[in-house]
Amino acid sequence: SDFSVFRISQNAEELAASFGGYFVEIASKAIEKQGSFTLAISGGSVLQYFSKAILETAGRRELVDWEKTFIFLVDERYVPWDDPQSNYGQLRKFLRSSGIEHKVKVFPVNTSLSLEEAASSYEQDILSRQNEQDFIKVLHQPVKYQVEAVPAFDLILLGLGEDGHTASLFPNKELLGETKKLVGYERNSPKPPLERITLTLPTINHAKNVAFIVVGKGKAEIMQRLCEDHSVQYPARLVVPIFTRKEWFVDEDAMSQVAAAQ
Numbered sequence: 417s418d419f420s421v422f423r424i425s426q427n428a429e430e431l432a433a434s435f436g437g438y439f440v441e442i443a444s445k446a447i448e449k450q451g452s453f454t455l456a457i458s459g460g461s462v463l464q465y466f467s468k469a470i471l472e473t474a475g476r477r478e479l480v481d482w483e484k485t486f487i488f489l490v491d492e493r494y495v496p497w498d499d500p501q502s503n504y505g506q507l508r509k510f511l512r513s514s515g516i517e518h519k520v521k522v523f524p525v526n527t528s529l530s531l532e533e534a535a536s537s538y539e540q541d542i543l544s545r546q547n548e549q550d551f552i553k554v555l556h557q558p559v560k561y562q563v564e565a566v567p568a569f570d571l572i573l574l575g576l577g578e579d580g581h582t583a584s585l586f587p588n589k590e591l592l593g594e595t596k597k598l599v600g601y602e603r604n605s606p607k608p609p610l611e612r613i614t615l616t617l618p619t620i621n622h623a624k625n626v627a628f629i630v631v632g633k634g635k636a637e638i639m640q641r642l643c644e645d646h647s648v649q650y651p652a653r654l655v656v657p658i659f660t661r662k663e664w665f666v667d668e669d670a671m672s673q674v675a676a677a678q
């Protein structure tokens with residue numbers, strides 16, 4: 417539904433507690449129900465907040481059964497894994513320093529392939545989890561996109577770039593019109609690096625839960641434009657989950673220019 421819920425925190429600790437509670441509940445329920453928890457996580461500041469709120473917080477980290485957790489990347493920069501810009505590299509670093517690297521199964525994007533092959537091979541990685549209970553759903557009557565089989569991620573964690581991008585979906589780009597592929601690629605991203613691989617709207621919008629993390633004064637202007645300027649097609653607005661609502665974990669700084677939040 418196009419329904420958004422905003423959880424506005426006053427500071428970083430409050431945000432970590434609010435997001436932490438939400439995350440642990442989704443993970444626990446998924447594991448209780450189907451024996452696994454499948455997450456897709458964005459890079460950049462989203463990954464940092466995730467690490468702070470969950471991985472680095474003793475007392476919360478232990479509430480997640482990491483051995484039953486599977487992590488995909490929402491998007492990846494087309495760079496080698498050991499490049500500081502690699503989202504996979506960053507995630508591994510956080511998992512390692514939290515001591516849970518050996519427990520979690522992480523699915524990296526194979527950036528040693530061509531850009532196009534890297535995207536299609538990531539799509540295969542997703543689809544190959546069809547034996548995982550309830551993960552791949554075959555759609556006899558697709559609701560919104562021309563996809564026959566879609567993954568049901570338990571949670572997809574998104575961000576909002578200062579230029580209005582979400583995942584590696586940028587305003588006014590062709591990729592926003594993708595209706596068939598689960599994973600796409602961008603050759604000419606407005607934000608470096610130019611080449612990126614990303615989950616598409618058909619994938620994101622079939623998730624069971626979708627949450628955004630948007631924090632800090634630097635995000636105030638784009639947050640305002642997203643909420644008030646309807647002349648631009650912001651990807652975050654095209655995130656309209658079919659089975660759930662959008663949850664926004666934000667702070668007062670990020671909301672400081674949104675009229676409705678005052």
Ligand code: 6PG
Binds near residue numbers: 460461
């Ligand atoms: C990336 C990220 C991207 C991120 C947004 C917001 O690789 O660029 O995955 O999708 O979520 O850019 O992050 P920032 O707050 O760091 O801009």
